[in-house]
Amino acid sequence: MGTILEGSIRKQGNKLRITAQLINVEDGFRLWSERYDREIDDVFAIQDDIALAITEKLKLTLLKKDRDLITKTYTQNTEAYELYLKGRFYIGRRGTSIIASMEYYQKAIELNPYYWVNYNYAGQAFFGLGEYDKALAAFQRMIELEPNNPFGYLNAGAVYFQQGKYDQCIPFYQKALQIQPHYMTYSNLGTAFFYLKRYTESVPMFEKAVEMNPNDAMVMGNLADSYRWSGRRQEAADTYDKAIALAYKELQVNPRAASTMEYLALYYAKKGDAAHAMEFIKHALSIEPQNIALVYVQAVIYCLADRKAESLRVLREALQKGYSVEEAKSDPELGSLQASPEFAKLVAEFSKSKKSN
Numbered sequence: 309m310g311t312i313l314e315g316s317i318r319k320q321g322n323k324l325r326i327t328a329q330l331i332n333v334e335d336g337f338r339l340w341s342e343r344y345d346r347e348i349d350d351v352f353a354i355q356d357d358i359a360l361a362i363t364e365k366l367k368l369t370l371l372k373k374d375r376d377l378i379t380k381t382y383t384q385n386t387e388a389y390e391l392y393l394k395g396r397f398y399i400g401r402r403g404t405s406i407i408a409s410m411e412y413y414q415k416a417i418e419l420n421p422y423y424w425v426n427y428n429y430a431g432q433a434f435f436g437l438g439e440y441d442k443a444l445a446a447f448q449r450m451i452e453l454e455p456n457n458p459f460g461y462l463n464a465g466a467v468y469f470q471q472g473k474y475d476q477c478i479p480f481y482q483k484a485l486q487i488q489p490h491y492m493t494y495s496n497l498g499t500a501f502f503y504l505k506r507y508t509e510s511v512p513m514f515e516k517a518v519e520m521n522p523n524d525a526m527v528m529g530n531l532a533d534s535y536r537w538s539g540r541r542q543e544a545a546d547t548y549d550k551a552i553a554l555a556y557k558e559l560q561v562n563p564r565a566a567s568t569m570e571y572l573a574l575y576y577a578k579k580g581d582a583a584h585a586m587e588f589i590k591h592a593l594s595i596e597p598q599n600i601a602l603v604y605v606q607a608v609i610y611c612l613a614d615r616k617a618e619s620l621r622v623l624r625e626a627l628q629k630g631y632s633v634e635e636a637k638s639d640p641e642l643g644s645l646q647a648s649p650e651f652a653k654l655v656a657e658f659s660k661s662k663k664s665n
Contacts, residue, residue: 427453431463438630440467458484462493465500472634474500491520495527498534503638507537525554525571536578537640548575566592570605578641582613600629608641620650627658 431446444467451460465480481497484490498513514531521527528551536544552575558568569592577585589606596602604626610619623645627633636642637655645651 428459428463431467435463435467435470440471443467456487458487458490458493461487462496465496469496469500470632470634472632472638474503474638489520491517491524491527494520495530498530502530502534502537502640503635505537505640507534510534511538511540523554523557525551525558525568528554529571529575532575533578545579548579551575564595566596566599566602569595570602573609574605577609577612582609585609585613600626600631603629604631604636608639611642611645614644616645616648619645620648620654624654627654633658 427446427450431443431450434440434443434446444464447460447464447467450457451464454460461480461484465477465484468474468477468480478497478500481493481500484493485497494513494517498510498517501507501510501513511531511534514527514534517527518524518531528547532544532547532551535541535547552572555568555572555575559565559572562568569588573585573587573589573592576582576588586609589602589609592602593599593606603622607619607623607626610616610622619642623636623642627636633655637646642651
């Protein structure tokens, strides 16, 4: 990243004061700055002015279609736009604030039902609340309004994935790739194939993701998983080593990154190093004790270490806190548990609980 855009907005009555500046990351030099004092009704024109000013300062040459894209306005309803901004604020704070964001987006949709961005974020709010049918409806409406935007397909695919409908998410990820190839989309598609136990089909997806971004520890670890489950043991071992090295580099940047510790714990566990795996997952949980994904990973690590009773106990805890039953049923890393009557009983218990809710 060579430049960053900084700015501030002040609002008083119907007046807006917007300041914006473009900073060179390497030396902190201010490439461009401007102040805009306008009426609130001019907010969309200001956005166009800022976008075009930045392209000029960066010496970017825009084709007409690109210029039209960055200045395209999807709504002229300032009240709807203000509700959208409030929704963005609350959804960024997560937790119970997601409910507030959802309410703002619903009101914005009522004012302007043709603004796709509201459906995108409303869908994300519903997704965060576990209301997957409503999330899917929002993303499908977004696709109708903006069929050439890859994020509608990505988000719809994510809903199907979360519901354990891995075969149904595949065409959505494939469509997103047709529109805009991205390493995370390849990784998501590979993960869908992986959970369907179509391991050999997952390999080229993860290889493409790594080719596009060779410095992401998670993506490198996904490739190692696909090699391992495709029977390519030496390639898997070598790739886990690369993933571990990348994760250590990420920890140098942020020594308290619980997600990076999660990756390290999993990769060590899959290489048979249970001691290092437990060390990292316990450290991660000490930083984020309410993170249910970390609890689930701890269950996986116990399973890989052949500590089945402890794995079942921790898995119960993860499911009680809302972790996906469908993922537990599909995760090949829990294979030694999945054949047991205790696992079947646990899954039946939480599947029934989910339906009753």
